[in-house]
Amino acid sequence: MRERVLTGIDGLDKMLNGGIPKFNQVVIAGGPGTGKTLLCLEYLYKNALAGETCILFSLEEESKMILENMKEAYGQFSEIDRLIAEHKLIIKGTDQASSLIQKDKKGNIFTFTTTIADIESVIIEYSATRVAIDSVSVMKLFVKDPFEYRSVSTSLVTMLRKQNVTSLLSMEIETPEKEKLIFEPEFFIYDGIIVMYLSGAVEENRVPTVEIIKMRGTPHSFSTVPYEITANGINLLLIPRRE
Ligand SMILES: Nc1ncnc2c1ncn2[C@@H]1O[C@H](COP(=O)(O)OP(=O)(O)OP(=O)(O)O)[C@@H](O)[C@H]1O
Ligand SMILES: [Mg+2]
Numbered sequence: 001m002r003e004r005v006l007t008g009i010d011g012l013d014k015m016l017n018g019g020i021p022k023f024n025q026v027v028i029a030g031g032p033g034t035g036k037t038l039l040c041l042e043y044l045y046k047n048a049l050a051g052e053t054c055i056l057f058s059l060e061e062e063s064k065m066i067l068e069n070m071k072e073a074y075g076q077f078s079e080i081d082r083l084i085a086e087h088k089l090i091i092k093g094t095d096q097a098s099s100l101i102q103k104d105k106k107g108n109i110f111t112f113t114t115t116i117a118d119i120e121s122v123i124i125e126y127s128a129t130r131v132a133i134d135s136v137s138v139m140k141l142f143v144k145d146p147f148e149y150r151s152v153s154t155s156l157v158t159m160l161r162k163q164n165v166t167s168l169l170s171m172e173i174e175t176p177e178k179e180k181l182i183f184e185p186e187f188f189i190y191d192g193i194i195v196m197y198l199s200g201a202v203e204e205n206r207v208p209t210v211e212i213i214k215m216r217g218t219p220h221s222f223s224t225v226p227y228e229i230t231a232n233g234i235n236l237l238l239i240p241r242r243e
Pocket of ligand 1: 032035038171229
C-alpha cells in the first residue's frame with residue numbers, strides 16, 4: 001500500500017481508507033463559502049503539528065486576513081502562532097511577493113509561469129512537504145484560453161510532483177449543488193478530486209456535504225457525507241457502518 005498523508009480530518013481520512021496517498025496532487029472543489037480555504041488550512045495545521053513543513057500559497061487573500069479568519073474559525077487550534085514562529089506553518093498571501101501575480105513596471109501582468117517558478121522556489125527554500133494552493137481558479141482569470149489553462153495547470157502539477165510534496169489545490173466551481181456538478185476537463189490532470197457542496201433548496205436548511213470523486217492510489221468511499229465547521233476543525237457526520 002502506498003504511504004499515506006493524513007488530512008487530519010478524521011472522517012475524511014476514513015473515507016480515504018487511511019489518508020491521501022503520498023505525493024498526490026488533490027483538488028478541493030466547491031462553491032463559494034463551502035469551506036475550501038478552511039479545509040486547506042486544517043490540513044496544513046494538522047500536518048505541521050505532526051512535524052511536517054507546510055505552506056499555504058494564497059492567490060486570493062492577504063496573509064493577515066487568512067490568519068485572522070483561521071483563528072476566528074478554529075478557536076481551538078491553540079498552536080497556530082507557535083507553528084508559524086517555528087516555520088512549520090507558513091502562510092504566503094497576496095501581499096507576499098513570492099505568490100503574487102505581480103505586475104511589472106510597465107503594468108504587464110506576469111505570466112503564470114513566473115508564479116509557478118516563485119511557488120517552486122519557496123517550496124525549495126523551506127524544504128516543504130505539504131502544500132496548499134488557494135485557489136487555482138485564479139489562474140483561469142489570467143489564462144482565458146482553455147488549452148493554455150490546461151497547459152498551465154499541468155505545469156503546476158508537474159512542478160509539485162517534482163518537488164515531492166503532497167498538495168491540496170482549491171478550485172471554485174460554479175454550482176455548489178451536487179446534481180449540477182460539471183466535470184471540468186482539467187479534473188483529469190489531478191490525482192484526486194474532493195468536492196464540497198451546499199445542497200438543499202434555498203428556502204430549506206442547506207446542508208454542506210463532501211464527496212470524493214476520485215483518488216488515485218487508494219480505494220475510497222463514494223458516499224456524500226454531511227459536515228460541519230467547528231472550532232476544532234471540520235467534522236464529518238459519518239453514519240457508523242452496521243456490522
Ligand atoms: N467562526 C466560524 N465558525 C463556524 N463556521 C465558520 C466560521 N467562520 C467561517 N465559517 C464557515 O466557513 C465558511 C467560509 O469558509 P472558507 O473561507 O474556507 O470557504 P471557501 O470555500 O474558501 O470560500 P470562498 O469561495 O469565498 O473562498 C463560511 O461560509 C462559514 O460557513
Ligand atoms: Mg476560500
